[in-house]
């Protein structure tokens with residue numbers, strides 16, 4: 001494959017944009033080569049500026065559950081655009097989208113919309129602090145909750161890919177309120193509560209996707225719930241990635257544990273910038289203007305973003321078989337990858353839930369961030385480069401999750417497995 005035009009575009013971009021990208025995970029830092037500049041997407045495929053086409057397992061890092069250029073979303077957005085991009089005043093579409101979310105998640109009476117996952121989590125944390133009148137928060141090593149100051153501690157994803165577990169520019173006065181626990185390890189959570197009586201909330205990705213794909217153990221989430229209750233702390237599920245991805249009800253369709261607050265993003269915007277957070281009425285009513293906890297946004301809930309979100313969620317609700325199909329395809333892919341790796345004598349850990357999947361070049365199961373970091377990133381880089389050459393676009397880091405979209409068919413997956421067999425053989 002030729003990448004000449006991407007290379008040129010990247011050089012130009014680097015002159016005027018730091019690192020040539022607007023989000024660090026897009027740079028191919030950990031896998032080598034230059035990031036591909038994209039011309040367009042169509043269904044399961046991405047097409048770069050050199051005209052190469054790839055089956056896309058990134059899907060904009062999660063939002064595009066139906067794939068690129070979904071006709072229903074496209075139409076809804078164009079219709080909304082013609083009526084005005086933003087009013088800074090309420091529209092009925094916000095109530096409709098909120099109603100869908102409240103209807104599906106039993107623990108959510110009310111939601112508020114924002115424009116990104118980062119904003120959703122940042123606001124949920126403020127609300128939890130305001131509601132409990134406590135300052136400290138507990139997060140888990142390797143979980144990513146957006147790039148707001150207090151959450152940029154051992155944050156996985158881009159932060160770990162670049163070896164900066166935290167970031168300069170974040171005052172330690174802020175992060176001193178962030179206590180770190182180990183994923184799937186309840187003792188480490190109990191220790192946090194022993195060291196502080198000022199904990200407002202515990203925030204977790206119940207199905208972690210930002211240290212690679214690492215689902216929580218069901219028993220661990222249950223224990224987490226009890227520990228929070230015992231100490232009067234709120235439990236926040238960050239479902240920005242897993243919401244409407246792992247299942248129709250995100251992690252809550254997979255586990256029994258019920259959180260106090262939930263954050264959303266990605267799929268609920270259908271490709272437009274939308275985030276949301278929701279919970280029980282007595283918590284949500286602490287938000288301004290009814291309550292004292294301030295939170296706001298000029299473009300929050302704008303009609304174009306809401307139209308995309310509604311068109312996405314309505315299609316999801318109409319299609320009872322959607323998650324069954326997605327899950328089947330994800331299983332076909334990871335099962336095949338595991339078999340091909342085994343044939344080539346390469347140690348590979350695979351897993352999937354719903355339309356989310358992951359694989360680690362690791363000879364032991366991955367239960368937490370420490371385990372994930374023991375993966376062979378050189379092998380991952382070789383795999384990534386090899387698969388790109390074969391026309392398959394995976395996230396450019398070992399510590400990310402892959403996504404199946406409905407536009408993918410079994411044939412694409414089987415072709416991917418054939419390519420993987422070839423790449424594994426070359427790697428071995």
Ligand SMILES: *Cc1c(COP(=O)(O)O)cnc(C)c1O
Pocket residue numbers: 115116117118119121144145146147205209210238239240241265266275
């Ligand atoms: C992507 C993600 C975020 C941040 O969302 P943005 O829209 O990128 O700000 C937060 N939490 C989780 C779990 C995510 O996967």
